Amino acid sequence: MASPxxxxxxxxxxxxxxxxxxxxxxxxxxxxxxxxxxxxxxQNQITALIGPSGCGKSTLLRCFNRMNDLIAGLRIExxxxxxxxxxxxxxxxxxxxxxxxxxxxxxxxxxxxxxYNNIAWGAKINGFLGDMDELVERCLxxxxxxxxxxxxxxxxxxxxxxxxxxxLCIARTLAVEPEVILMDEPCSALDPxxxxxxxxxxxxxxxxxxxxxxxxxxQQARRVSDMTAxxxxxxxxxxxxxxxxxxEFSPTDKLFTNPTDPRTEAYITGRIG
Amino acid sequence: xxxxxxxxxxxxxxxxxxxxxxxxxxxxxxxxxxxxxxxATFLGVVFLGxxxxxxxxxxxxxxxxxxxxxxxxxxxxxxACALLRRLVVNKPGxxxxxxxxxxxxxxxxxxxxxxxxxxxxxxxxxxxxxxEYTGKSRWKTLVQTNIANLAGVPSIVYxxxxxxxxxxxxxxxxxxxxxxxxAGSLTLSLLILPVIVIATQEALRAVPQSLRLAALxxxxxxxxxxxxxxxxxxxxxxxxxxxxxxSRAIGETAPLLMVGAAASLLKVTRGPLDRYTALPVEIFYNxxxxxxxxxxxxxxGILLLLCLLLTMNFFAIWIRQRTSKxxxxxxxxxxxxxx
Ligand SMILES: Nc1ncnc2c1ncn2[C@@H]1O[C@H](COP(=O)(O)OP(=O)(O)O)[C@@H](O)[C@H]1O
Ligand SMILES: [Mg+2]
Numbered sequence: 001m002a003s004p005x006x007x008x009x010x011x012x013x014x015x016x017x018x019x020x021x022x023x024x025x026x027x028x029x030x031x032x033x034x035x036x037x038x039x040x041x042x043q044n045q046i047t048a049l050i051g052p053s054g055c056g057k058s059t060l061l062r063c064f065n066r067m068n069d070l071i072a073g074l075r076i077e078x079x080x081x082x083x084x085x086x087x088x089x090x091x092x093x094x095x096x097x098x099x100x101x102x103x104x105x106x107x108x109x110x111x112x113x114x115x116y117n118n119i120a121w122g123a124k125i126n127g128f129l130g131d132m133d134e135l136v137e138r139c140l141x142x143x144x145x146x147x148x149x150x151x152x153x154x155x156x157x158x159x160x161x162x163x164x165x166x167x168l169c170i171a172r173t174l175a176v177e178p179e180v181i182l183m184d185e186p187c188s189a190l191d192p193x194x195x196x197x198x199x200x201x202x203x204x205x206x207x208x209x210x211x212x213x214x215x216x217x218x219q220q221a222r223r224v225s226d227m228t229a230x231x232x233x234x235x236x237x238x239x240x241x242x243x244x245x246x247x248e249f250s251p252t253d254k255l256f257t258n259p260t261d262p263r264t265e266a267y268i269t270g271r272i273g
Numbered sequence: 274x275x276x277x278x279x280x281x282x283x284x285x286x287x288x289x290x291x292x293x294x295x296x297x298x299x300x301x302x303x304x305x306x307x308x309x310x311x312x313a314t315f316l317g318v319v320f321l322g323x324x325x326x327x328x329x330x331x332x333x334x335x336x337x338x339x340x341x342x343x344x345x346x347x348x349x350x351x352x353a354c355a356l357l358r359r360l361v362v363n364k365p366g367x368x369x370x371x372x373x374x375x376x377x378x379x380x381x382x383x384x385x386x387x388x389x390x391x392x393x394x395x396x397x398x399x400x401x402x403x404x405e406y407t408g409k410s411r412w413k414t415l416v417q418t419n420i421a422n423l424a425g426v427p428s429i430v431y432x433x434x435x436x437x438x439x440x441x442x443x444x445x446x447x448x449x450x451x452x453x454x455x456a457g458s459l460t461l462s463l464l465i466l467p468v469i470v471i472a473t474q475e476a477l478r479a480v481p482q483s484l485r486l487a488a489l490x491x492x493x494x495x496x497x498x499x500x501x502x503x504x505x506x507x508x509x510x511x512x513x514x515x516x517x518x519x520s521r522a523i524g525e526t527a528p529l530l531m532v533g534a535a536a537s538l539l540k541v542t543r544g545p546l547d548r549y550t551a552l553p554v555e556i557f558y559n560x561x562x563x564x565x566x567x568x569x570x571x572x573x574g575i576l577l578l579l580c581l582l583l584t585m586n587f588f589a590i591w592i593r594q595r596t597s598k599x600x601x602x603x604x605x606x607x608x609x610x611x612x
Contacts, residue, residue, distance in 0.1 A: 067490065072408035099492030109483035111502060121501065122491035169487070176491055 018043045018180055018210045019064050019101075024078035026059050026068070032243045033059050037078070039229050039249050041180075046202060046211045048221035048252065051231030052267065056244030057214040060231070061182050063087075064212065065101040066094045082180075099126055101180040102173035107189050108165035110157030110172070115140075115149050118157040118168055122176040135175060143171035144201050163194020167201065174205075181205065183213040187220065199224050218268055221252065228252045230264045328572045328579070332356065337369065337566025360573045365537045365555065369566035374574050376538045377555035380454070381523055381581075383542050384551055387458030388465070388522050393515055395462070396469030403470075404477040405499060424467035432531030435460025440532050452533020455545045460532045461525060465518035472514020476507035509596035516589040520582050526553040552578050 019041040026034040034056040041047050041064075049057045062068045063080055066087065080087040087097060111118050119136045128135065136153070140146040145167045149160070157168050166186055173181055183202075187195040202211055202224050215221050221228050232247040248261040259265040332353045334340075341352075363373025399420075407413045439456040442448025450456040480503055488498035504511075534554040542549045556574035559567050 065490065067486070070486075070489070095492050095494055097492075098490055103486075103490040105483060105486060105490075107483060109481075109487045111484065111487060112506060121488075122493070125491070125493050125497045125501070172487075172491065 016043050017041065018083065019212070020081040021060075021063070022079040022081070024060075024063065024076065024080060026056065026063065027075040027077075028071070029073045031241065035234070035243045035245050037244075037246055039246055041210060041212055042227060043210050044206060044208075045226040046206055046213060046224050047227040047229065048225035049212065049214045049229050049231060050216070050218060050221050050267075051244070051247075052233060053216060055231040055233045057231055058184050059244070061103075061184055061212060061214050064180070064182055065098050065103055066092075067098070067103065069094060099176050100178055101182060102176065102178035104166070104169050104173060104181065104183040104186050106185040108162055108169055110160070110165050110168050112156060112158055114154045115157050115160070115168060116153040118172050119175045122172055126176050128175075139171040139174045140168075142174055142205070143167045144197065144204075145171055161194070163190050163197055166190060166194065166198055170198070170201065170205075178209065180210045180212065183211065185214050185216060188216065195220070218256075222256050225252045228255045230255060230259075230261070230267060232263045232267070325579075328575050331569055331572035332576055335566065335569040337564060337569065340566070356569070356573055357576065360570065360577060364539055364541070369562075369564055369570055372559070372567075372570055374552055374555055374577060376541050377550050377552040377574075378577070380534070380538075380542050380549040381552045383454045383545070383549060384458050384461060385519065385523055387454060387545060388461050388519055389515075391458060392462035392465055392469055392518065392522075396466050396515075396518075397473050397511060399466075400470045400473035400477060401499060401503075404474050405495065405503070420467045420470050424471065427527075428464055428525055429527045429531065431460055431464040432528030434463065435528060435532040450546070452535070452548055453546045454542055454549045456532045457529055457534060457549060457551070458545075460528050461522040464525065464528060465522045468518035468521065469515055472518065473507070473511045476510025476514065477503060479510060480506045509592050513589045513593045516585050516592075520585040520589075523551075523585070524553055524578065524582055526551075526557050529554050530557070552581075 017040040021037050021039055024034060024037040025032060037060060049060060051057055059068070062071075063076065064082075064087075068074050068076065076088060082097070082101065085092065111121060113121065116136055119139050120132050123132065123135055137146060137150075140149060145164060148164060149155075149168075157165065160168060166189075170181070170186075187198050190198065199220065202213070205211065213221075213225065227249070228251075229249040230247045231244050233242040234245040234247075235242055247267075248255055248259060248264040250260070255264065256268055259268065333346075333349050335352075335356070344352075359371075360373045361378065362375060363371060364375050366372045403413060403416065435456060437443060439450050439459045440452055442450065450459075484502050484506065485498060488502050489495075493501075529551050533548070535548055535550040536558045537555070538548060538550045540548070552574060556571050556578065559574060560571035562568075562571075
């Protein structure tokens, strides 16, 4: 099989679904972290993954851009689809996948380079042909950071505040023109004002990108997301050990006001977690 | 418990059945250990000082024929400087008053050049492979243990290896390099390879994982990530380790005696396939001369060699100190603590 084209142009019947997992199970060596996950991430919406810590939210998120490849001993069963492409297919080019599906990490991790080069690097290595100055400005504007940094583009990205660094990381991701942005607790290291800035930014980016955000902050999930998946640790019958499952996946409003799953209700009302 | 009872150790053992603080023994052991450590340090410093002092004295007070006596110290210093200058410029000869280390210095420079060209790419490449391309596996552990052990193999063994492998080409005439600069450089490169590999691995391990993830998540290949982020960030550590390794190679004598460094060479080395000798080798042969006046020549050579090595080591320390103050690195440490 030739390397599949990952462009959105040939999206198939699931044109509203960007990412989809089917009976996905993930194992770290012998211990299972996720079991039988089946969810569909809708296009141009914000999907939140919530759940108690250790239930496998980050593990699931990393499945979507194959960052799990970097973890030795990790094994995946089941399917992950990006549009109609099987992401687990051995012919898939992970480099191409990660460009189309960007990622923002929990701890802001700008490159120890200038602000300008933080943005330009990803574009450069992916063979960007256009005007780099224009791209840098556009990405920084889109990430609502331009006004704060336009006079110090040659300063190190590490000299910015935590909130600015995180927006720089988002801007850096935008520069390679992804379709999906995965965010793993992007605000957990930020103060409330920076958090609000990032949340506003997500709301604004929704028009052009599909966003999946992991958060342990239920208010945040409620504020920003359209869909919410609540993961839970479930006693696994065969292993006698608790593994992550999706307890409920529904529109955010419904999940928080009228949860169908008793575990979800217990979690969002603060009785588990 | 009142303060007063705290001052009465005698009461303690009777009052407290669970502890025997044994304060008297601890009060002796603590300063004792401190003094043991101090003497350990002191001993090293004393020996280093003695060696340096002996070398300086030998240069200042030459022995053997032509040695002057009863001249002022200032004149001795200018004599010593003249001696060192002559040692740098002159070639070997019969008379102790005329010989110099020019051929050895040039030979050492050639070795330095080729050791850097060979050992640095191979060592850094091996470290990159082990750290960045292999996961945790039995095979990696095996290689890792081997490298650590290689670092402890006596240099004469490397000399023997170089003799069979490079100089004699395992007996194949077409592979044999003969006693030339290249054979010596290859041997010394093997010798310091473990040092460079281990130093580079340490430097790579110090690079935060978040930097790798950031680059890869943007759709970078491993090589792009290594080239633009890992190597620049790890460069100071790699450079420091490399300089220390190379300076060790420059000071080595034993392996070179095996791979054809000449005892006394009159022709200055002009290329990688020329015959050669090295500064420490010439020092070795001068020191063995029965004529006492040669001991001054040997001491002068040692002084030259020490200057060379100390310069390299200071350079390594300077790089390390300069980069530990770099704002970029300090910044990353700050975020590490904050997160
Ligand atoms: N690199 C790893 N190696 C082994 N086990 C891991 C690794 N990362 C996570 N796990 C395990 O997988 C489970 C899910 O972890 P994670 O996805 O980080 O949870 P969350 O993000 O929801 O807090 C946990 O039990 C954790 O211990
Ligand atoms: Mg997590």
